[in-house]
Amino acid sequence: MSADYSRELEFALRAVSHASELCCSVNGKISPDVLEKSDKSPVTIADFGSQALVSRILEEAFPDDPIIGEEDASELKQPDQMNFLNAIHAEMAVLGLHPTSEQIFHWIDRCSQKEYCDRFWTLDPIDGTKGFLRKGQYAISLALIVNGEVTVAAVGCPNLGSTVDDVPESIQGEVFSAIRGQGATARPIASLRNPESIKVSSRTATSEMVLCESVESGHSSHSHSAQVAERLQISADPVRLDSQAKYCVVARGEADIYLRLPTRPGYQEKIWDHAGGVLVVEEAGGTVTDVTGKPLDFRQGSELSNNRGVVVSNGACHDQIIEALKAVGVS
């Protein structure tokens, strides 16, 4: 008999919804506080707050499960970051929580596991921080990996309306979720009620397909994807949006393809940028591989070190994309 993951999904949904409340509150501010990490990428009080809240809920429900998350609290512990830390306390107080600073550090640093094990969660507390800062798309992505397989996923997209062009005014976004083997659903992130089943598109003619990709050309090569689009005779302009919302729009059939093509040698994709989205797309009937057509290998710790780039599709055109990538010299 296969294991029952309904409790894991229930807590994952609850954690993502709770974190999204904090993210929406911060996102409503004119300019949220931002720090620069050592790799020059931005991190906000919402990234830390979201990671702390999800971690807190998982610690209570599944105390033995390790978490591989994006952020750590080292920067926050610096005495010159007192104002930043106080802003996190203030956002938690809005949600009725009054932890000590030590508790906040503990929750954030509980997600500092790096090594692979048989059962662990992976968390991106805000995927698409740059999108968050532009008040565009971002996602809170949480996934449970069991024996190397993404098994449970909850991907919250607080700024995603019923179409990519429709940005909801208040907390009305959707959370996309799945348990392996049981299909994918979308439901309102605030109430978590009335899940609706989602499916990838049934389009087969590549000329009619919609391709989406990162906003930043530093995160995915726009020039290579334009060459692939030309080979597939795709006429529509690419849809550029931040975060794992790209996986979600493919999963609900609004787009057909998501390409993430390497921009520089040596960059390894991080598991938290993909795990949640991968399961949602696969359970909605789509296909996810790397640029060579290999499945993503979630057994390598925090990075997808056995893979290059990511290709997501409704399944119908997957082989054609892999061939096109070869022809334009990406693989």
Ligand SMILES: Nc1ncnc2c1ncn2[C@@H]1O[C@H](COP(=O)(O)OS(=O)(=O)O)[C@@H](OP(=O)(O)O)[C@H]1O
């Ligand atoms: N060089 C390079 N190549 C590929 N990916 C990279 C690279 N550098 C950073 N990152 C990761 O990109 C994550 C954001 O991806 P997006 O697709 O949302 O990018 S974009 O905002 O639409 O441009 C972003 O996730 P967040 O930090 O959670 O926002 C990074 O983990």
Ligand SMILES: [Mg+2]
């Ligand atoms: Mg980041």
Ligand SMILES: [Mg+2]
């Ligand atoms: Mg990310």
Ligand SMILES: [Mg+2]
């Ligand atoms: Mg992030």
